[in-house]
Amino acid sequence: MSGYATQIAAILIINVVAAYAAYMPLACGQLNLGIAGFMAIGAYTSAVLNGHGVPLGLSILGGACASTIAGLAVSIPVLRARGIYLTIATLAFSEVVAAVLLNVNALGGASGFVVNDHMSVAPMAAVMVLVLAAVVWLSSTRFGLCMTAVRNDGRGTAVFGVKVRRVEIAALTIGAGFAGVAGALYAHHFNYLEAQHFNVLLSTYAVLYALLGGLQTPVGPLIGALVFTLVPEFLRSTDQWRYVGFGVCIILLMLLRPEGLLTRRLIHDLPFRRRLA
Amino acid sequence: MLLEVRNLSVSYGKVAAVNDVSLHVEEGSVATVLGANGAGKTSLLNAIMGVTRAQGTLRFAGQTISGWSSARRVSAGMALVPEGRRILLSLTIEENLLMGAYQRRDREIASDLGRMYELFPNLARRRNDPGSVLSGGEQQMLAIGRALMARPRLLLMDEPSLGLSPLFVREVFNLIHSLNSSGLAILLVEQNTRMALQAAQWGYVLKLGRLALEADTEELMKSDDLARAYLGDNTTAKHRLHA
Numbered sequence: 001m002s003g004y005a006t007q008i009a010a011i012l013i014i015n016v017v018a019a020y021a022a023y024m025p026l027a028c029g030q031l032n033l034g035i036a037g038f039m040a041i042g043a044y045t046s047a048v049l050n051g052h053g054v055p056l057g058l059s060i061l062g063g064a065c066a067s068t069i070a071g072l073a074v075s076i077p078v079l080r081a082r083g084i085y086l087t088i089a090t091l092a093f094s095e096v097v098a099a100v101l102l103n104v105n106a107l108g109g110a111s112g113f114v115v116n117d118h119m120s121v122a123p124m125a126a127v128m129v130l131v132l133a134a135v136v137w138l139s140s141t142r143f144g145l146c147m148t149a150v151r152n153d154g155r156g157t158a159v160f161g162v163k164v165r166r167v168e169i170a171a172l173t174i175g176a177g178f179a180g181v182a183g184a185l186y187a188h189h190f191n192y193l194e195a196q197h198f199n200v201l202l203s204t205y206a207v208l209y210a211l212l213g214g215l216q217t218p219v220g221p222l223i224g225a226l227v228f229t230l231v232p233e234f235l236r237s238t239d240q241w242r243y244v245g246f247g248v249c250i251i252l253l254m255l256l257r258p259e260g261l262l263t264r265r266l267i268h269d270l271p272f273r274r275r276l277a
Numbered sequence: 278m279l280l281e282v283r284n285l286s287v288s289y290g291k292v293a294a295v296n297d298v299s300l301h302v303e304e305g306s307v308a309t310v311l312g313a314n315g316a317g318k319t320s321l322l323n324a325i326m327g328v329t330r331a332q333g334t335l336r337f338a339g340q341t342i343s344g345w346s347s348a349r350r351v352s353a354g355m356a357l358v359p360e361g362r363r364i365l366l367s368l369t370i371e372e373n374l375l376m377g378a379y380q381r382r383d384r385e386i387a388s389d390l391g392r393m394y395e396l397f398p399n400l401a402r403r404r405n406d407p408g409s410v411l412s413g414g415e416q417q418m419l420a421i422g423r424a425l426m427a428r429p430r431l432l433l434m435d436e437p438s439l440g441l442s443p444l445f446v447r448e449v450f451n452l453i454h455s456l457n458s459s460g461l462a463i464l465l466v467e468q469n470t471r472m473a474l475q476a477a478q479w480g481y482v483l484k485l486g487r488l489a490l491e492a493d494t495e496e497l498m499k500s501d502d503l504a505r506a507y508l509g510d511n512t513t514a515k516h517r518l519h520a
Contacts, residue, residue: 142379145368145372145375145376146376146379148365148367148368148372149365149368149376151367152365152366152367152368153363153365155328156359156363156365157365157376158328158347159326159328159347159351159356159357159359159363160351160376160377160379160380160423160427161346161347161348161349161350161351161352161379161380161427162348162376162379163346163348216367264367264407265407268405
């Protein structure tokens with residue numbers, strides 16, 4: 001692979017994992033705009049552990065654990081708020097994390113933090129497949145069914161005995177764990193961290209991938225991240241029109257496929273349509 | 278006695294939706310709660326199900342359940358058919374039914390699913406379609422089937438005939454009758470007074486959150502009190518209509 005292709009592949013993998021971090025809470029109707037904050041926690045934790053001689057794999061695991069714990073700690077008070085207030089609270093959390101990292105000199109502060117061990121694309125892809133498999137498996141369980149039910153009708157789902165708040169907390173926490181993984185992968189591939197990278201735009205893109213790919217199936221965010229990481233690259237030849245083209249693509253998609261690229265109906269219909277025709 | 282509600286009150290802020298209501302449902306019987314819009318019928322059912330906070334004492338099958346979560350109440354044998362059906366539109370018909378069995382851990386869920394499809398052949402044919410493809414009447418059947426999947430001893434039904442065609446209204450009441458014949462106790466909240474009184478053995482009338490009247494349904498059908506409690510003091514208007 002050329003250097004360019006390797007970089008794109010690495011970014012793609014990180015984006016896919018981040019998309020699943022956004023997907024988990026979205027799948028039960030919660031918009032988390034603090035993905036970047038959880039990514040930063042994962043990235044810096046993994047980098048620090050690695051800097052103290054912890055092996056690469058364990059460091060990444062440590063980063064994921066740290067962001068999971070942060071996710072749990074944040075979601076319990078934050079999920080008392082609903083809808084737009086929840087989103088604002090997660091956004092604020094993310095900004096606090098970035099501000100703290102920017103000011104802690106032990107973590108490099110504004111001059112950034114150098115990460116020891118490098119991770120190449122192949123093991124990164126393996127980690128991505130693990131995350132994907134975990135989400136596909138979760139979606140096939142009762143918990144997955146509950147997430148969709150809560151997204152449809154939160155209050156109504158309580159009637160069946162579902163503990164709605166616990167489902168929401170679990171989804172946001174698992175998503176935060178995935179964000180930590182994405183952050184750790186970023187840290188070890190690029191070997192350099194700066195707090196400013198983990199901003200709102202990063203969270204927004206993660207949410208965008210999940211929404212545009214579609215929330216109805218666990219494969220949606222993969223498709224979303226794939227398409228919307230690669231489209232801007234293909235549009236690179238159009239130079240300054242690149243982001244105009246990208247914007248047009250997003251608007252067209254919202255018009256034509258408001259439920260996302262990949263819907264259950266699409267999957268359901270494909271084999272049957274052929275047989276009937 | 279299967280369900281006993283004593284001095285139940287529900288308030289939203291300063292507004293009292295249900296005020297000091299006591300009622301009971303006998304094992305294997307149908308009781309109905311009648312009342313106009315805003316009488317507090319839905320709040321009453323939600324409080325019994327545990328999805329709305331309430332003051333008062335609730336006893337179910339010999340246990341005091343007042344502080345219990347909805348989950349525990351479902352496990353104990355209560356299920357609610359909510360107002361407006363509230364089908365989960367992104368889930369398939371089969372998944373909707375399975376959500377009803379959420380609290381169960383036994384191995385007979387699959388066979389119960391089969392029984393629901395026998396009971397509702399319309400649903401069987403479209404079990405893998407999303408809930409959104411169903412008509413209002415079919416959605417009501419699905420909502421009832423979903424509640425039955427919990428294997429309840431007491432079925433709470435919130436206006437099951439609302440917005441349905443006369444044909445489906447009759448079907449819903451036939452179903453209520455046959456479910457009750459098989460031993461299921463039902464607490465039925467309705468605006469369709471005539472049908473509800475025919476289906477139930479005991480009737481309660483709510484007016485602005487308070488119990489205005491309770492009696493044997495045969496008595497209620499004959500009495501003028503019902504019309505007065507139900508329609509306020511507008512009985513003259515009703516007489517004029519008939520004249």
